[in-house]
Amino acid sequence: MNDHPPQPAIILVRPQLGENIGTVARAMLNFGLTDLRLVNPRDGWPNPDAGPAAAGADLVLAQTQVFATLAEAAHDCGQLLATTVRRRDIVKPVLDPAEAASQVRASTVRTAYIFGAERSGLDTDDVAMAHAIVTVPINPEFPSLNLAQAVILMAYEWSKGSTLASPAIKPIDAPAPQQDVDALVQAFDAALEPAGYFHPPHRNAVTRRSLRMLLTKPGWSAKEISMMRGVLTALLNPRQR
Amino acid sequence: MNDHPPQPAIILVRPQLGENIGTVARAMLNFGLTDLRLVNPRDGWPNPDAGPAAAGADLVLAQTQVFATLAEAAHDCGQLLATTVRRRDIVKPVLDPAEAASQVRASTVRTAYIFGAERSGLDTDDVAMAHAIVTVPINPEFPSLNLAQAVILMAYEWSKGSTLASPAIKPIDAPAPQQDVDALVQAFDAALEPAGYFHPPHRNAVTRRSLRMLLTKPGWSAKEISMMRGVLTALLNPRQR
Numbered sequence: 001m002n003d004h005p006p007q008p009a010i011i012l013v014r015p016q017l018g019e020n021i022g023t024v025a026r027a028m029l030n031f032g033l034t035d036l037r038l039v040n041p042r043d044g045w046p047n048p049d050a051g052p053a054a055a056g057a058d059l060v061l062a063q064t065q066v067f068a069t070l071a072e073a074a075h076d077c078g079q080l081l082a083t084t085v086r087r088r089d090i091v092k093p094v095l096d097p098a099e100a101a102s103q104v105r106a107s108t109v110r111t112a113y114i115f116g117a118e119r120s121g122l123d124t125d126d127v128a129m130a131h132a133i134v135t136v137p138i139n140p141e142f143p144s145l146n147l148a149q150a151v152i153l154m155a156y157e158w159s160k161g162s163t164l165a166s167p168a169i170k171p172i173d174a175p176a177p178q179q180d181v182d183a184l185v186q187a188f189d190a191a192l193e194p195a196g197y198f199h200p201p202h203r204n205a206v207t208r209r210s211l212r213m214l215l216t217k218p219g220w221s222a223k224e225i226s227m228m229r230g231v232l233t234a235l236l237n238p239r240q241r
Numbered sequence: 242m243n244d245h246p247p248q249p250a251i252i253l254v255r256p257q258l259g260e261n262i263g264t265v266a267r268a269m270l271n272f273g274l275t276d277l278r279l280v281n282p283r284d285g286w287p288n289p290d291a292g293p294a295a296a297g298a299d300l301v302l303a304q305t306q307v308f309a310t311l312a313e314a315a316h317d318c319g320q321l322l323a324t325t326v327r328r329r330d331i332v333k334p335v336l337d338p339a340e341a342a343s344q345v346r347a348s349t350v351r352t353a354y355i356f357g358a359e360r361s362g363l364d365t366d367d368v369a370m371a372h373a374i375v376t377v378p379i380n381p382e383f384p385s386l387n388l389a390q391a392v393i394l395m396a397y398e399w400s401k402g403s404t405l406a407s408p409a410i411k412p413i414d415a416p417a418p419q420q421d422v423d424a425l426v427q428a429f430d431a432a433l434e435p436a437g438y439f440h441p442p443h444r445n446a447v448t449r450r451s452l453r454m455l456l457t458k459p460g461w462s463a464k465e466i467s468m469m470r471g472v473l474t475a476l477l478n479p480r481q482r
Contacts, residue, residue: 027390029383055385091414091462098401137400142270144296149268149393156394159378160339192472196480214468218459227455231433235476239437 008111009035016042022053023148025060031155036064037073078109078175082130085143093132100134101157128209173221180225249352250276257283263294264389266301272396277305278314319350323371326384334373341375342398414462421466
């Protein structure tokens with residue numbers, strides 16, 4: 001079993017209705033997924049509306065975890081997939097649900113499928129953290145996809161291959177967990193702030209997002225991230241020789 | 242267009258809740274299906290609960306037809322597919338949703354996807370009328386699939402091969418030419434050498450190669466490489482503020 005990638009996590013960012021959290025849990029369990037994580041749910045957690053809507057998927061709700069930020073929710077995930085309906089200006093690889101599922105199964109690290117709030121979807125900063133975007137090829141004239149529907153399509157595609165005994169190919173350098181990427185981004189951020197890199201202030205948010213995307217794109221392994229941090233440390237603290 | 246089979250019909254047999262009829266309409270329109278037919282809906286038709294649940298898929302509800310029997314509802318369909326979760330004793334070909342979709346697209350006659358009531362599913366007489374059974378390969382320990390979820394999986398698989406205009410995939414930024422990568426590597430090298438990073442000398446070649454691999458792996462675009470060089474410059478020449 002160690003040859004198989006861990007089951008993907010489903011992360012809902014700022015979900016609004018407890019009922020939708022329940023129907024998501026049900027959709028997940030329909031295809032054998034149980035790892036549900038909430039980022040800052042609007043009405044708190046637990047939510048009395050979730051249980052009835054889960055229609056028996058109580059075990060998913062019982063182990064649902066709540067986090068303050070997406071970075072924390074994805075701390076142990078090495079592959080972050082942002083699900084969107086709309087096109088984005090952000091330049092990231094774009095997958096359909098079947099391609100995403102292949103990529104999840106081919107990976108040895110845990111994947112997070114990330115879903116935005118019911119009305120607004122994921123914001124640009126959330127998408128910036130992801131390694132790729134998963135887009136459901138939906139009717140462009142009616143792109144209003146219910147949250148649980150979006151989840152079930154991902155879960156369904158994932159489950160298609162999950163019972164196949166695929167030969168495990170162990171990559172030498174699996175992508176590092178999100179917490180390592182995050183720490184690297186923060187280390188660069190902390191070094192660049194006093195250097196005046198984020199000037200002028202009104203460009204701050206955009207520049208920070210670009211920096212995050214730049215450092216997320218490589219999919220560096222834990223070892224590679226560690227090397228990059230060594231490079232940064234050397235630049236900041238030159239030794240005299 | 243005559244080369245294509247007519248769009249499949251979705252037939253709900255004895256549906257109970259108006260809300261579910263609405264969410265089915267929404268799921269259909271998400272993937273471009275508009276032909277909804279009801280057999281003997283429990284609460285009659287139209288149903289005031291359907292509209293709000295359809296979340297804008299009003300055109301599907303407006304043209305929904307009601308029939309007294311499944312035979313009448315499927316009168317113009319040449320291929321009847323009974324969707325079930327449980328296996329049946331009836332001897333029929335059994336397809337998964339992807340196989341069913343292939344068969345629908347390969348056919349020149351109209352297909353009906355037939356769905357049973359929320360709790361009870363299709364009864365044996367309904368299934369007997371079908372040419373084949375479509376079974377969603379669901380978690381056997383939690384086979385309670387919501388009606389709209391069952392519909393969306395069929396519609397999704399069908400739409401994969403249809404002519405729906407799927408969002409065009411934006412190519413990711415092309416990797417920079419090698420000379421840009423090379424210049425980046427050299428810039429890091431030049432900054433790290435005086436910082437003592439390549440100490441001790443006998444590790445020099447290996448460390449340099451690792452650094453090159455680290456900076457080559459991302460496949461950064463020319464713009465991204467330019468940003469990385471800006472980061473390096475800022476670290477080396479902090480501005481006072």
